[in-house]
Amino acid sequence: MVMIDYELKKKVMDANIHDALKYCYQCNRCTDVCPVADLAPNRYNPRDLILNSFLGLRENIFRGDDNFNIWGCTMCDTCDEICPQKIELTGIFTVLKNMSIAMGEGPEYYTIQASAIYDSGKAIPPQPAIERRREQLGLPKVETPNIEEVKTILNETKLNKIINK
Numbered sequence: 001m002v003m004i005d006y007e008l009k010k011k012v013m014d015a016n017i018h019d020a021l022k023y024c025y026q027c028n029r030c031t032d033v034c035p036v037a038d039l040a041p042n043r044y045n046p047r048d049l050i051l052n053s054f055l056g057l058r059e060n061i062f063r064g065d066d067n068f069n070i071w072g073c074t075m076c077d078t079c080d081e082i083c084p085q086k087i088e089l090t091g092i093f094t095v096l097k098n099m100s101i102a103m104g105e106g107p108e109y110y111t112i113q114a115s116a117i118y119d120s121g122k123a124i125p126p127q128p129a130i131e132r133r134r135e136q137l138g139l140p141k142v143e144t145p146n147i148e149e150v151k152t153i154l155n156e157t158k159l160n161k162i163i164n165k
């Protein structure tokens with residue numbers, strides 16, 4: 001039997017602006033325009049995700065390692081723009097992604113990139129080849145950020161615990 005998770009439902013409803021979510025009439029336009037659903041129709045479906053979120057059906061949303069159904073979204077916003085009920089789908093999907101990270105189920109590429117930001121203050125760590133190329137192109141040097149400040153901010157968000165720093 002599928003259980004309703006009322007806490008999850010509340011989190012999703014709190015993230016939803018103007019209560020529009022309860023007026024989703026499952027028209028499927030979000031899925032029709034979604035480029036990810038177009039490429040991977042059996043693995044990603046925003047309409048389905050919205051329905052399961054509204055109903056609080058946790059087991060249908062969080063599936064351990066098999067989490068493309070959440071993380072497949074590229075946040076392109078196309079669904080937000082097309083939804084006739086003005087539901088901000090991507091705001092809801094952000095809540096689900098944050099919950100997935102908090103449960104330690106986020107994809108590895110996210111934790112690798114978060115580690116790079118923690119260690120170097122940059123999503124793409126400095127590389128001599130890139131710096132040489134920038135110099136050849138006459139581009140200014142990329143300043144080194146204050147890494148301790150970056151770490152302090154990330155520690156405050158408790159990201160360090162998630163990425164084991």
Ligand code: SF4
Pocket residue numbers: 023024025026027028029030031046047050082083084085086087089
């Ligand atoms: S386009 Fe909007 S109303 Fe239609 S199914 Fe998607 S979220 Fe629901």
Ligand code: SF4
Pocket residue numbers: 030033034035036037046072073074075076077078079080089090
């Ligand atoms: S924001 Fe995500 S769900 Fe919406 S259309 Fe883009 S990829 Fe699909």
